Amino acid sequence: MYEKILFCADLYASSDYAFASALDLAERSKAELIILHVLESRHRYSGQFITEDGELWGSEEVFDKLKVMLKEYYFSRIEEENPENVRIVVKGGVPWVEILRFARKEKVDLIVMGSYTIKDPKKGPKLEEPYVGQNAQQITLRARCQVSAVTSPKQQLNFKKK
Numbered sequence: 189m190y191e192k193i194l195f196c197a198d199l200y201a202s203s204d205y206a207f208a209s210a211l212d213l214a215e216r217s218k219a220e221l222i223i224l225h226v227l228e229s230r231h232r233y234s235g236q237f238i239t240e241d242g243e244l245w246g247s248e249e250v251f252d253k254l255k256v257m258l259k260e261y262y263f264s265r266i267e268e269e270n271p272e273n274v275r276i277v278v279k280g281g282v283p284w285v286e287i288l289r290f291a292r293k294e295k296v297d298l299i300v301m302g303s304y305t306i307k308d309p310k311k312g313p314k315l316e317e318p319y320v321g322q323n324a325q326q327i328t329l330r331a332r333c334q335v336s337a338v339t340s341p342k343q344q345l346n347f348k349k350k
Contacts (some may be wrong), residue, residue, distance in 0.1 A: 190217040194291055196283075196301035196323070197225040197258060206338035207262060210300035214273065219297070221274045223262055224285040224290055225254060225291035251278045282327035296333055303337040 195210040197203065207223075216219035227250070258276050266274065279286045291299055304321035320328075320337065328335045 190214070190219040190297040192220050192294060192296045192298075193217070193292070194222045194224055194296040194299045196287055196299065196327075197223050198302065199225065199257065199261060200302075202304065202340065203338075204265075205340050206300050206302040207265065209336065209338045211266060213298065215344075219273070221271075222294065222296070222304065223258055223274065223276045224287060225258055225278050226286045227251075227254070227278065227280045228283055229281050240252075251280075254278045263337060264328070284323040284330075287323070287327055288330055288332070292332060299327060299331055299335045301327065301335070301337055303339045314317060 189212060191231075193210055193214045195207055197207070198199075209259070210221060213219070255276050255278055258278070262276075263274070277290070279290060287299065290296075301324055301325050324337045328337060
């Protein structure tokens with residue numbers, strides 16, 4: 189069914205359901221799962237990235253540290269100890285632009301992502317109202333492959349009440 193599945197990682201719990209979906213599809217299809225995280229930058233060529241601690245200059249050390257964090261976070265959710273079909277990639281730039289660029293370059297069959305990121309669950313969007321973040325909007329409109337924007341069960345339950 190699929191040969192390459194791209195999961196857009198943000199290291200927030202709001203995308204855990206999207207990761208579970210991507211992992212399940214990859215296992216069923218025996219596809220390669222690529223976990224991609226984009227360090228946000230105001231401009232692609234600035235070299236400065238936005239983090240929780242403010243802006244910092246990108247370096248191999250920063251990218252390597254983030255790859256280790258991604259591996260710890262996501263590999264702990266995979267039953268297989270060292271999965272061969274999972275690859276972790278870190279880029280810098282405008283997230284939706286870099287995700288689309290990477291997907292085209294790698295000839296990805298499917299992009300899986302959360303419909304939005306909740307950085308602080310207390311300040312997140314109201315789950316009673318439909319909401320799609322900017323990155324999810326841009327990717328679904330511009331991707332050359334299938335896109336799956338996965339919501340949490342809480343949001344799905346709230347939609348059913350209406």
